[in-house]
Amino acid sequence: MKSTRRAIRASAVVLGLGVAVSACGFGGTGGGSESGGDSTIDLLVPTYSGGTKDLWEEIIADFEAENSDIQVNLEVQSWDNINDVVRTKVQANDAPDILNIDAFASFAADDLLYPAQDVLSEETLADFQESFVENASVDGEQMGLPLIASARTLFANTELMQQAGVTEMPATWDELLAASKKISALGGGVHGYGMPLGNEEAQAETSIWVFGNGGDWGDESEITVDTPENVEAVEFMKRMIDEGATQPDPGATDRTPLINVFVQGKIGFIEALPPTVDQIEKENPDLAYELTPIPTKDGSSVTLGVADHLMAFKNEGDKQDAIRTFLDYFYSTDVYTNFVQTENFLPVTQSAAEQMDNADMEVFLEALPDAKFYPSTNPAWPAAQGAMQTQIGQIGQGKPAAEVMAEIQARAEAG
Amino acid sequence: MTSAKAEARPTTAPPERPRKRSRRRQELVAALPWIGPTLALILTIVLFPAAYMVWTSVRDVSSFGVDRGPAGLDNYQRLLEFDAFPRVLLNTVVWVVGVVAITVLISLALAQLLNKAFPGRRLVRLAVIVPWASSVVMTSVVFYYGLDPFYGIFNQMLVDIGLLEAPYGFTKNAVPAFLVSMAIAVFVSLPFTTYTLLAGLQAIPEETFEAAQVDGAGAGRTYLEITLPSLRPALAVATIINIINVFNSLPILRTITGSIPGYDADTTTTLIFKFIQADRQVDTASAMSVVNFVLVLVIILGYLRIVRPMRED
Numbered sequence: 001m002k003s004t005r006r007a008i009r010a011s012a013v014v015l016g017l018g019v020a021v022s023a024c025g026f027g028g029t030g031g032g033s034e035s036g037g038d039s040t041i042d043l044l045v046p047t048y049s050g051g052t053k054d055l056w057e058e059i060i061a062d063f064e065a066e067n068s069d070i071q072v073n074l075e076v077q078s079w080d081n082i083n084d085v086v087r088t089k090v091q092a093n094d095a096p097d098i099l100n101i102d103a104f105a106s107f108a109a110d111d112l113l114y115p116a117q118d119v120l121s122e123e124t125l126a127d128f129q130e131s132f133v134e135n136a137s138v139d140g141e142q143m144g145l146p147l148i149a150s151a152r153t154l155f156a157n158t159e160l161m162q163q164a165g166v167t168e169m170p171a172t173w174d175e176l177l178a179a180s181k182k183i184s185a186l187g188g189g190v191h192g193y194g195m196p197l198g199n200e201e202a203q204a205e206t207s208i209w210v211f212g213n214g215g216d217w218g219d220e221s222e223i224t225v226d227t228p229e230n231v232e233a234v235e236f237m238k239r240m241i242d243e244g245a246t247q248p249d250p251g252a253t254d255r256t257p258l259i260n261v262f263v264q265g266k267i268g269f270i271e272a273l274p275p276t277v278d279q280i281e282k283e284n285p286d287l288a289y290e291l292t293p294i295p296t297k298d299g300s301s302v303t304l305g306v307a308d309h310l311m312a313f314k315n316e317g318d319k320q321d322a323i324r325t326f327l328d329y330f331y332s333t334d335v336y337t338n339f340v341q342t343e344n345f346l347p348v349t350q351s352a353a354e355q356m357d358n359a360d361m362e363v364f365l366e367a368l369p370d371a372k373f374y375p376s377t378n379p380a381w382p383a384a385q386g387a388m389q390t391q392i393g394q395i396g397q398g399k400p401a402a403e404v405m406a407e408i409q410a411r412a413e414a415g
Numbered sequence: 416m417t418s419a420k421a422e423a424r425p426t427t428a429p430p431e432r433p434r435k436r437s438r439r440r441q442e443l444v445a446a447l448p449w450i451g452p453t454l455a456l457i458l459t460i461v462l463f464p465a466a467y468m469v470w471t472s473v474r475d476v477s478s479f480g481v482d483r484g485p486a487g488l489d490n491y492q493r494l495l496e497f498d499a500f501p502r503v504l505l506n507t508v509v510w511v512v513g514v515v516a517i518t519v520l521i522s523l524a525l526a527q528l529l530n531k532a533f534p535g536r537r538l539v540r541l542a543v544i545v546p547w548a549s550s551v552v553m554t555s556v557v558f559y560y561g562l563d564p565f566y567g568i569f570n571q572m573l574v575d576i577g578l579l580e581a582p583y584g585f586t587k588n589a590v591p592a593f594l595v596s597m598a599i600a601v602f603v604s605l606p607f608t609t610y611t612l613l614a615g616l617q618a619i620p621e622e623t624f625e626a627a628q629v630d631g632a633g634a635g636r637t638y639l640e641i642t643l644p645s646l647r648p649a650l651a652v653a654t655i656i657n658i659i660n661v662f663n664s665l666p667i668l669r670t671i672t673g674s675i676p677g678y679d680a681d682t683t684t685t686l687i688f689k690f691i692q693a694d695r696q697v698d699t700a701s702a703m704s705v706v707n708f709v710l711v712l713v714i715i716l717g718y719l720r721i722v723r724p725m726r727e728d
Binding site for chain 1 (some may be wrong): 481563589694
């Protein structure tokens with residue numbers, strides 16, 4: 001019996017240890033490209049849509065047909081996982097050669113990336129739109145390669161507006177609040193304004209309100225969350241929630257499921273993205289809706305611009321030329337335009353913008369000059385964003401806006 | 416010469432000990448090929464990562480995993496200064512004690528039922544395994560969608576039968592979501608616990624019950640004085656493994672309470688992941704993991720001390 005006891009104790013310790021360890025996120029030992037040689041590049045991308053993998057595979061197949069000496073290994077991860085995968089790979093010295101992700105600044109700060117001019121031809125470099133190059137530069141040197149752009153705008157369910165007796169598209173916050181309350185009053189599971197503050201993308205919704213009050217999140221050297229304009233904007237968000245203009249429990253509602261509810265016709269207004277147009281087309285073509293500019297405090301035009309980037313890691317072996325060949329091929333007008341159009345995003349190169357022709361995208365393209373971005377070149381931004389994702393929803397649980405914003409500011413500085 | 420002789424003496428004088436020791440060493444060497452692989456496995460899979468975790472917890476690691484040098488105890492300091500820490504610790508205790516206690520109680524009853532012969536027993540026994548056979552994430556997601564206020568069927572049902580006026584966000588508010596998670600945790604822990612206890616029940620010799628009957632003990636007394644004590648080893652195994660499992664359980668809470676802001680529905684284990692994913696602090700997360708490991712050890716040793724499940728009367 002004594003030995004059983006000891007065995008149980010020992011196995012308890014070992015089990016506990018094993019599980020505790022598996023919880024600390026250590027993983028990925030070595031590995032790397034098996035086929036070897038400098039002409040193999042590892043490409044790690046997230047999924048933008050169900051067709052992302054096929055789209056890349058197609059591009060790679062066409063590329064390899066033209067360049068038989070270069071092989072591209074594709075790895076596709078979901079947005080939920082890709083940050084962890086990258087972190088693990090970098091920690092294990094197994095970074096991909098080319099990575100597609102939102103923020104590149106932390107990698108640049110750790111000196112892991114090639115500058116853009118080392119991995120792109122001059123023509124490709126010159127083709128990027130000015131504002132995006134600026135957004136992709138650290139200390140004046142372009143480190144990220146803009147891949148796609150996205151912007152938000154307000155989607156309005158015109159049928160619900162009609163039922164509630166709202167005749168004009170809201171252009172200011174006060175109009176939005178009034179219209180949303182009228183639609184919420186319809187009852188029957190219908191809500192006025194869809195406010196997704198769950199951790200999926202709370203920072204986007206918050207940014208739309210903050211930018212709509214002339215606020216911002218700072219620049220590449222300083223993160224400014226806790227400012228008077230920003231707090232004022234979040235206070236108005238809280239007012240929307242407290243006065244019943246939004247869906248219940250906004251703090252725990254994620255964006256994707258909420259947009260689904262809008263597509264089903266149960267929500268009056270929601271800030272959504274270009275791919276939402278396509279989603280409505282596929283899932284509920286009968287929905288009566290219109291796109292309209294984002295309401296702001298004083299009615300001036302603003303949108304949240306988001307650019308995702310490609311970046312090239314400095315790995316062992318000289319793969320620079322192979323990377324350059326692949327990237328130049330990818331950014332060539334036809335290949336790139338096809339990529340952007342298939343994924344329903346906005347282009348970041350001038351040649352693709354000229355070639356694109358899509359009436360649905362008009363409202364988005366018009367808002368793009370007034371777009372404000374996340375300060376993603378600031379290495380502290382990911383921590384600020386993460387804090388926003390897990391904290392901002394608390395305004396829906398009765399916590400004062402100023403307190404929540406101060407907490408996020410503190411976290412951004414600690415990261 | 417003499418001194419050398421004197422020195423050599425003790426080694427030869429008591430001839431018993433060294434011979435025993437060398438025989439032991441020989442036996443160990445002979446056993447190495449058999450235990451070697453296991454040792455290697457423990458070293459590489461368990462001890463090395465654990466040591467690496469402890470090492471990381473005293474380093475300053477950048478948000479993308481680059482080691483920027485020693486950090487002393489800063490990471491632990493940051494944990495202590497973390498405002499939500501007491502609430503998270505309390506949640507963890509409620510989570511572990513609640514889930515394990517309820518699981519064991521229900522399992523005791525279930526095992527008793529399954530130990531009785533009745534028509535269709537095989538089917539019922541199979542049914543009890545189902546939650547075990549399906550993925551925990553899948554089970555959680557099914558509950559999550561079922562409880563969704565917009566399109567969940569549980570919510571729809573509660574509204575339809577008039578228990579609720581409007582759909583309620585069971586998974587959108589910290590306390591109800593935490594309770595839902597606990598219920599799911601009990602649900603998925605039942606099969607293993609029930610079967611462990613059932614095996615324990617079947618190992619009790621029939622004669623003991625007969626003897627009790629002859630001595631005139633009633634059902635309650637027989638259960639308390641014969642069944643429960645005989646079940647002690649099985650109970651100990653079930654409880655300890657459940658404590659470890661439940662304590663380190665992540666998928667249920669991640670799925671059900673993952674989108675809730677703040678830390679009101681977090682245990683220390685989910686907090687580790689928030690440190691990694693939201694705050695990008697691999698180093699703080701490592702410190703938290705070390706604390707987590709110590710915590711689970713304390714809980715288990717406490718259980719062994721207080722309940723003394725292996726005590727022999």
